[in-house]
Amino acid sequence: MMPEPELQRLYLIGMPGAGKTTLGRGLAVAYELPFLDLDEEIVRREGRSVADIFAAEGEDYFREREAAILREVQQQPGRFVLATGGGTPCFHHNLEALLADGPVLYLDVPAPELAARILAAAVQRPLLAGLPDREALISRLDETLRHRTRFYDRAPLRCSAAACTVENVRRLLGRYLSLA
Numbered sequence: 001m002m003p004e005p006e007l008q009r010l011y012l013i014g015m016p017g018a019g020k021t022t023l024g025r026g027l028a029v030a031y032e033l034p035f036l037d038l039d040e041e042i043v044r045r046e047g048r049s050v051a052d053i054f055a056a057e058g059e060d061y062f063r064e065r066e067a068a069i070l071r072e073v074q075q076q077p078g079r080f081v082l083a084t085g086g087g088t089p090c091f092h093h094n095l096e097a098l099l100a101d102g103p104v105l106y107l108d109v110p111a112p113e114l115a116a117r118i119l120a121a122a123v124q125r126p127l128l129a130g131l132p133d134r135e136a137l138i139s140r141l142d143e144t145l146r147h148r149t150r151f152y153d154r155a156p157l158r159c160s161a162a163a164c165t166v167e168n169v170r171r172l173l174g175r176y177l178s179l180a
């Protein structure tokens, strides 16, 4: 049997709370690759939090910086696992830039499960701020998912909620890379 081609770059996409950072870190350990998180890259270069960028400059500015920093990261040499921001694939042709550079994995998690995780984690999220209760959060997530599905669905690899484990994704990627 031919050896499986080595994974060079892996991109994780999905809604806020889908588990991109958690799974991305696990996969990076398993493949012995550096782990990068696009939101963290933006925060580092801007010297302020995502919430502060949204509050001070608005979403359009954030999306421009996100697209530019994604391309800067991609121009660096080397292998990595990158967790994108929740909206990354939906703006400025970022999805095409991701698809052209490595396998893209979509973490498909339904809105009620996203809401449960988001409420448990209590992280500040500008696009989900100010929602009165769990039901309002679920409907906002559902609505966002409906808009984003046409982007997320173009990922060649997908895992669903509880099945998004390092072991499952390694199997999926193994098959994908050996067919590439």
Ligand SMILES: Nc1ncnc2c1ncn2[C@@H]1O[C@H](COP(=O)(O)OP(=O)(O)OP(=O)(O)O)[C@@H](O)[C@H]1O
Pocket (backbone or CB within 6 Å): 014, 015, 016, 017, 018, 019, 020, 021, 022, 023, 039, 083, 085, 086, 117, 118, 120, 121, 123, 161, 162, 164
């Ligand atoms: N497979 C899983 N099952 C249950 N909970 C999970 C799973 N993966 C991650 N979580 C939890 O859900 C929350 C969100 O996970 P994580 O931060 O990895 O998501 P994310 O997609 O990176 O979200 P963000 O939009 O904040 O970047 C965390 O509290 C994490 O512990």
Ligand SMILES: O=C(O)C1=C[C@@H](O)[C@@H](O)[C@H](O)C1
Pocket (backbone or CB within 6 Å): 015, 016, 039, 050, 084, 085, 086, 087, 088, 125, 126, 127
């Ligand atoms: O879903 C989104 O649009 C976002 C998700 C986060 O990862 C951040 O990139 C930002 O809060 C926007």
Ligand SMILES: [Mg+2]
Pocket (backbone or CB within 6 Å): 020, 021, 022, 037, 083
């Ligand atoms: Mg994350």
